[in-house]
Amino acid sequence: MQAYFFDQINNLINWSLVEKELRIYYPKGLRLSGKPAYSPLLLFKMLLLEQWYGLSDYQVEEEVNDRITFSRFCGISMDNSVPDHSVLSRFRTALTEKKALDRL
Numbered sequence: 001m002q003a004y005f006f007d008q009i010n011n012l013i014n015w016s017l018v019e020k021e022l023r024i025y026y027p028k029g030l031r032l033s034g035k036p037a038y039s040p041l042l043l044f045k046m047l048l049l050e051q052w053y054g055l056s057d058y059q060v061e062e063e064v065n066d067r068i069t070f071s072r073f074c075g076i077s078m079d080n081s082v083p084d085h086s087v088l089s090r091f092r093t094a095l096t097e098k099k100a101l102d103r104l
Helices: 002-012 017-027 042-051 057-066 069-072 083-104
Strands: none
Touching: 002 042, 002 069, 017 042, 017 083, 042 057, 042 069, 057 069, 057 083
């Protein structure tokens, strides 16, 4: 059932346009470790899962690690690491602050 829901969402939304817009507000390049930063689209999809399923940052991290449907929706393969709760919190804060500045 969830897989069907996620397939419908993916068919309805042009994620490349969403990612292009997100990169304006979250233009990260590299993590502190030197590896590429997490995609803002991945982080945005995790925030969507939080809203749709009433999850916290900690819980969505755990669920994306545990549920194949969640990880597939986010575009994370089994050999990739899932962003932790602090990354999600910083991403949300960056988007919120940018939106507040745009209102001024």
